[in-house]
Amino acid sequence: MHRHFVKSALVAGAALAVLAACGTQGEERTSDTRPTKAAVPAPPEKKAVQGLPGMPPVLDPKDVYAADRPNKLSPVVKGFPSRVYVPNTESDTVSVIDPKTYEIIETIPVGRQPQHVVPSWDLKTLWVNNNRGHTLTPINPKTGKAGKEVEVHDPYNLYFTPNGKYAVVMASLDRELVFRDPHTMDIKKTVPVSCYGVNHADFSLDGRYFIVSCEFSGELLKVDTEKMKVVGQQRLPFEGAMPQDVKVSPDGKRFYIADMMAHGMWVLDGDKFTEPTLLPTGKGCHGLYVSRDSREMYVSNRGEGTVSVFDFTRNKLTKKWDLPDGGSPDMGGVSADGKVLWLSGRYDAEVYAIDTRTGAQLARIPVGSGPHGLAVYPQPGRYSLGHTGIFR
16 A cells, blocks of 8 residues: 555656646747757857047957958048159159059159158048158149148158047157147157157057157167057167068057068067067068058068068968069058059169069169158058058
């Protein structure tokens, strides 16, 4: 009698458990045989970058150059003819080249010793840096006509903060970073520096700081963009270092600094600002230009007439292109479609057009004496950070 009761109770209990399970899980069971959204792992979300106040949002946290894809031109530059602007430092002129014909179509007289042609933050003006003339010459890229010169002392190079609030003049001999109104060029703040020869720079992914090269003392500066203050300074670990162009990696994790005496690029952790390491490229390493797909960077070696190609994805140099008959490749830029690299020949009074797929020289064009900071314009991008065209 006792065993029968226990057995009956166990059976009844099991039946109740089954009924209870059916009652609580009935809705879930109707969808058990079909995949649910929860069953499919969601793609990892890209964490938004907290950029400098007022800066356009970073399109891709893993690629600061995401806005620079082939022919992705801003509506601002619609109707601007494609041209190559070449400042001739010893001829005091700017040669204007039609990239389709490789011919000079105009020569614009400017001030003494023009060093770079710099696209403005809003893409509407090209500023010619007349270094020893102590002026900037504005060029309207839609008409190709020069405007009235603006007095600016020692404008060796020119940059713009990522929010467009200030122009930053690299006053090389004055040993100053001068923050100015980006339109009128009125001085807003002058920042004296203790290094010699401030000349090139690039900004962090979030735009909150920028790295500056000091050519004549072999040093680097780290500058807080919003505070307009030098927050770091270090001497490069190479006797006689002469740092030149600066470029940030697509993911923003590293800065590359060309060095014409160390014959390679310094690789720097900008956030930590620790001692950089040297990656040899070639004699007289000078200019740095990123490809339209953000995979490669073209490195001009002015002292040996070559261009090295650095692969960001593989973190290594993969190719080296030799210019026929040599040359002195210096500064320049990449065509809007990404197919042609344009470089000035600093000591040879010429300009080179190079096929970015093969490294073949497409043209060698005679220009004025001492061609330097050549600008290809227009280029893809939402805004310009300056120099010969750093677009984001």
